[in-house]
Amino acid sequence: MQIATPYLMFLGDVPDRLAAKTAYGIVDWRPEWCVGQLRLPGCAADLGIPDLTIAEGVGKGARTLIVGVVNAGGVLPAHWIATIVQAIEAGLDVASGLHTRLGSVPEIAEAAARHGRQLHDVRHSEQRFDTGKGTRRPGLRLLTVGTDCSVGKKYTVLALEKGMRARGLDADFRATGQTGVFISGRGVAIDAVVADFISGAVEWIAPAADPRHWDLIEGQGSLFHPSFAGVSLGLLHGAQADAFVVCHEPTRTTMRGVKHPLPSIREVIDLTVQLGRLTNPDIRPTGIAVNTQALKEAEARALLERLAAEHGLPATDPVRFGVDGLVDRLVAEFPAEFPA
Amino acid sequence: MQIATPYLMFLGDVPDRLAAKTAYGIVDWRPEWCVGQLRLPGCAADLGIPDLTIAEGVGKGARTLIVGVVNAGGVLPAHWIATIVQAIEAGLDVASGLHTRLGSVPEIAEAAARHGRQLHDVRHSEQRFDTGKGTRRPGLRLLTVGTDCSVGKKYTVLALEKGMRARGLDADFRATGQTGVFISGRGVAIDAVVADFISGAVEWIAPAADPRHWDLIEGQGSLFHPSFAGVSLGLLHGAQADAFVVCHEPTRTTMRGVKHPLPSIREVIDLTVQLGRLTNPDIRPTGIAVNTQALKEAEARALLERLAAEHGLPATDPVRFGVDGLVDRLVAEFPAEFPA
Numbered sequence: 001m002q003i004a005t006p007y008l009m010f011l012g013d014v015p016d017r018l019a020a021k022t023a024y025g026i027v028d029w030r031p032e033w034c035v036g037q038l039r040l041p042g043c044a045a046d047l048g049i050p051d052l053t054i055a056e057g058v059g060k061g062a063r064t065l066i067v068g069v070v071n072a073g074g075v076l077p078a079h080w081i082a083t084i085v086q087a088i089e090a091g092l093d094v095a096s097g098l099h100t101r102l103g104s105v106p107e108i109a110e111a112a113a114r115h116g117r118q119l120h121d122v123r124h125s126e127q128r129f130d131t132g133k134g135t136r137r138p139g140l141r142l143l144t145v146g147t148d149c150s151v152g153k154k155y156t157v158l159a160l161e162k163g164m165r166a167r168g169l170d171a172d173f174r175a176t177g178q179t180g181v182f183i184s185g186r187g188v189a190i191d192a193v194v195a196d197f198i199s200g201a202v203e204w205i206a207p208a209a210d211p212r213h214w215d216l217i218e219g220q221g222s223l224f225h226p227s228f229a230g231v232s233l234g235l236l237h238g239a240q241a242d243a244f245v246v247c248h249e250p251t252r253t254t255m256r257g258v259k260h261p262l263p264s265i266r267e268v269i270d271l272t273v274q275l276g277r278l279t280n281p282d283i284r285p286t287g288i289a290v291n292t293q294a295l296k297e298a299e300a301r302a303l304l305e306r307l308a309a310e311h312g313l314p315a316t317d318p319v320r321f322g323v324d325g326l327v328d329r330l331v332a333e334f335p336a337e338f339p340a
Numbered sequence: 341m342q343i344a345t346p347y348l349m350f351l352g353d354v355p356d357r358l359a360a361k362t363a364y365g366i367v368d369w370r371p372e373w374c375v376g377q378l379r380l381p382g383c384a385a386d387l388g389i390p391d392l393t394i395a396e397g398v399g400k401g402a403r404t405l406i407v408g409v410v411n412a413g414g415v416l417p418a419h420w421i422a423t424i425v426q427a428i429e430a431g432l433d434v435a436s437g438l439h440t441r442l443g444s445v446p447e448i449a450e451a452a453a454r455h456g457r458q459l460h461d462v463r464h465s466e467q468r469f470d471t472g473k474g475t476r477r478p479g480l481r482l483l484t485v486g487t488d489c490s491v492g493k494k495y496t497v498l499a500l501e502k503g504m505r506a507r508g509l510d511a512d513f514r515a516t517g518q519t520g521v522f523i524s525g526r527g528v529a530i531d532a533v534v535a536d537f538i539s540g541a542v543e544w545i546a547p548a549a550d551p552r553h554w555d556l557i558e559g560q561g562s563l564f565h566p567s568f569a570g571v572s573l574g575l576l577h578g579a580q581a582d583a584f585v586v587c588h589e590p591t592r593t594t595m596r597g598v599k600h601p602l603p604s605i606r607e608v609i610d611l612t613v614q615l616g617r618l619t620n621p622d623i624r625p626t627g628i629a630v631n632t633q634a635l636k637e638a639e640a641r642a643l644l645e646r647l648a649a650e651h652g653l654p655a656t657d658p659v660r661f662g663v664d665g666l667v668d669r670l671v672a673e674f675p676a677e678f679p680a
Contacts, residue, residue: 196439196532230572
């Protein structure tokens with residue numbers, strides 16, 4: 001899936017900001033791709049970018065209308081269809097994160113066929129994959145892993161991409177989730193891939209590359225989460241991670257959606273190394289990323305210092321304190337791969 | 341899904357016996373349903389049943405052509421399509437265990453529509469699942485796990501079902517693969533379930549049951565297989581296995597389809613217990629099942645004796661020597677759950 005940029009962000013008439021979480025994520029990380037927003041009357045979300053008509057969006061160079069919102073049941077509301085059809089008629093592709101496939105709506109399918117436009121359903125994958133082979137491939141890969149779901153794995157790799165590129169390093173974010181696919185313009189929502197092809201899909205997402213190139217792979221779930229550990233393991237094996245960063249949210253008491261307690265960071269490090277060695281015997285932890293949003297700054301700094309000392313790893317909140325320490329560690333651990 | 345019997349078994353031109361393991365499994369467990377086999381030039385597998393043309397199969401009463409083979413990635417080879425279309429034209433339904441949906445091949449879809457025949461894709465399920473919850477549920481569950489793919493995990497649970505029922509125990513085979521679904525007429529091919537729902541699907545396949553009831557769950561892949569470990573882990577977590585039997589093929593030198601060496605039985609036991617404890621802290625090994633087909637009887641017996649002594653577990657070849665020892669161990673380990 002390769003989504004043409006830049007984007008015109010369609011918000012429909014979503015009732016709150018949370019429903020447009022994906023769109024906010026895209027604007028946060030790829031502001032240069034977002035020429036404006038298109039909102040229907042009653043829309044309660046505002047991305048803080050110009051409100052544009054379809055014609056104005058096209059005039060500003062937009063190539064894809066992004067339906068970056070969620071809706072009850074992931075269904076495409078009937079009263080959004082006319083706008084989507086108009087966008088197609090104006091020459092835009094459409095990319096959606098809804099459960100409803102764009103092509104399953106006859107008016108949209110017909111308009112796309114008539115005008116030769118692409119329809120992308122980010123939640124669904126038409127991509128064919130091979131099964132994972134487990135064969136080492138050149139290039140360097142970093143994976144974010146977690147003590148739970150939703151603890152900052154995507155944010156951490158995006159922040160690392162920015163920080164590494166700022167130092168002139170060759171690094172690419174590799175998306176494995178819906179929002180990440182919009183942000184990178186390519187990739188696969190790994191949770192939509194059939195189970196046999198998880199590791200194969202990751203081998204495709206982060207393929208053989210220049211020996212000094214870093215792929216920064218968005219992790220999913222947790223090896224300790226009873227719902228999603230299989231996904232996390234397939235991702236780990238497919239990534240053949242050279243390095244991993246453990247992501248953590250310190251106020252979480254049970255794992256998301258279930259009653260299981262969170263594992264410790266130490267347990268996550270140990271199990272990731274133990275299982276990751278199957279496809280990369282040299283796998284190692286290179287940092288800890290903590291979402292400290294719920295803590296005061298002094299508490300956050302104290303926690304990070306304690307974790308850093310306890311594990312012998314740089315520990316940071318990428319949002320609050322940046323990723324310099326994480327990048328320093330990568331440079332130190334993989335010196336041959338970095339420019340002097 | 342209701343597949344009309346009897347079956348004409350289509351083997352295509354698979355390069356070896358292992359690629360036709362689905363077909364062998366059906367013939368072994370449902371010989372009365374298999375009127376004959378249909379093979380293309382170069383086929384290296386032989387089910388030991390009559391070679392029939394499509395017309396001869398129809399003449400013997402066949403109602404469904406079974407595409408009972410596996411293939412790298414589950415892809416339907418283009419040169420098999422003409423035969424499948426001819427079978428449809430001769431009045432047969434078609435049931436396939438490949439990942440490729442029969443209906444996604446235009447010639448096959450058109451022929452089925454034209455002749456009013458059913459197409460069954462056993463690997464695909466229209467069933468919707470919840471994500472796994474990891475909450476303990478009543479009933480007992482045994483899972484077969486492996487040192488590799490294709491080492492007898494399905495045979496072992498089918499043999500256990502037969503052996504346990506013969507002793508008046510309440511036990512059901514629970515299929516998780518295409519062959520099992522062909523044999524049992526129910527279940528879900530777990531390796532075709534979308535990755536997020538692996539453990540949830542297993543919770544659905546083997547639901548809460550009477551405390552003395554055993555679900556005998558067909559394992560898939562191996563925790564040590566770089567292509568499929570994620571599937572195996574999701575299955576283990578969803579099964580919440582009380583007991584597991586390790587399945588092994590002693591002549592295998594590398595894991596199927598990849599270059600990785602086989603893990604030892606000890607490694608499989610240890611990792612299964614370590615990871616399985618997440619959803620069942622009482623998980624324990626109760627036996628070893630070895631496919632000794634390649635060994636002479638004396639060699640086979642010596643190997644089984646050695647493995648039994650080494651691991652303190654009953655070890656058998658279920659096909660060659662039966663499952664009495666495995667059932668004895670279950671009775672001994674879970675006495676409250678068995679009739680006196």
